[in-house]
Amino acid sequence: MIGSLQEFSKPQYCVDIFKVGLPVNMAYVSEQKSAESAYTREEAKQHLRNAAEAAGKAVSSIFPKA
Amino acid sequence: MLSTGDGLLRLFANHEFFTFKRQTERPGSSFQLGRRHRCTGIDQRSALRNLLAKAKAISAEAIESRMLEEFKEAASRILTPHASAILLDPEYGLSAARQRARNSGLLLAYERTGYDKAIPGRLPRLLDDWSVRRLADAGADCTKVLLYYSPFSAEAINNVKARLGGTRRSRNVRVAKCRFFLELVVYHDEMDEKGPELPASNRKL
Numbered sequence: 001m002i003g004s005l006q007e008f009s010k011p012q013y014c015v016d017i018f019k020v021g022l023p024v025n026m027a028y029v030s031e032q033k034s035a036e037s038a039y040t041r042e043e044a045k046q047h048l049r050n051a052a053e054a055a056g057k058a059v060s061s062i063f064p065k066a
Numbered sequence: 067m068l069s070t071g072d073g074l075l076r077l078f079a080n081h082e083f084f085t086f087k088r089q090t091e092r093p094g095s096s097f098q099l100g101r102r103h104r105c106t107g108i109d110q111r112s113a114l115r116n117l118l119a120k121a122k123a124i125s126a127e128a129i130e131s132r133m134l135e136e137f138k139e140a141a142s143r144i145l146t147p148h149a150s151a152i153l154l155d156p157e158y159g160l161s162a163a164r165q166r167a168r169n170s171g172l173l174l175a176y177e178r179t180g181y182d183k184a185i186p187g188r189l190p191r192l193l194d195d196w197s198v199r200r201l202a203d204a205g206a207d208c209t210k211v212l213l214y215y216s217p218f219s220a221e222a223i224n225n226v227k228a229r230l231g232g233t234r235r236s237r238n239v240r241v242a243k244c245r246f247f248l249e250l251v252v253y254h255d256e257m258d259e260k261g262p263e264l265p266a267s268n269r270k271l
Contacts, residue, residue: 001252003217008248013230016245017208019107021252 005054023051105171106145107153108138108162109210111179131158138162146170153210153247155179156196163205173247174206181214187223188214188253190230202240208247216254 001023008015024047028038039047108114111134112126118133119126135158142162146152151171154163157179163172176198178191190213198209215227230248 001250004215004250004252007215007217007228008213008250013248014246015248017247019210019247019249 002051002054005051009055018055020051020055023047104149105151105153105173106141106149107173108141108145109153109155109159109173109175111155111157113179134158135161139165142166151207156193156201156204160204171207172205173208173210174201174204175210175212176201177210177212187219187226189223189226190214198244199238199241202238202244206244208245210247210249212249212251214251214253216252218254 001020005018005020008018024039024044026044028036029041029044030037031041033040114134114137115126115129118129118137122129138154138159139162142152142154142159143165146167147170149167149170151173152163152166153173153175154160155175159174163174166172176192176196178193181188182191190211192211201209211230213227213230215224217224
């Protein structure tokens, strides 16, 4: 997702607003790393910050996808 | 916040270019950039048809268009008093757009529902009888396009998708005011979108 946002944040695309899903799968977030989880809560938050940053100057609305 | 400047936006579908123009200034619009928005989205078409068919225990083909329109009208009427904008499609959503709350902005989908599974790459296809000009004339504050994208796709596929973009300026006021709203749906052909692998792969990007 971050790679995609970086691509379409380039000025030639003239995107004003993005709608994207979450950069993490909430079903695999937990307080502690375990066999069932892909990332901790802190790591998940950092993925969100990274995605917002990748959207660059564009107004980004990061919506959870059902 | 964003200032893309004036824009001529080219959209690609069905191996042809679609061209439209716009610029940044849009006084008097209810849908301004740089604000926090709470949008409601009900531009689903085939997915909604399938849901209605399931609920009524009939085939998707037996669902009349009017039923989709009524569903969207109800969603628009009930939800837009609480939303800064509503996302609809011009196929079944125009009557719903007319019933939205006065302060609610309008986003209209420009792509066709779903994608052609017979062609690799989930290429975007636009609605044949619509243009950004027509969407703007129908009252759209934003033209929305859904794009499936994977940075790992073959170059030939992503080159097609990279044709969506543009530069500079319009004289038509309504078109000039119409924003470009891009819905990116990231995917990976070899990964399960519901599993942990797809989001986790973001770390490598």
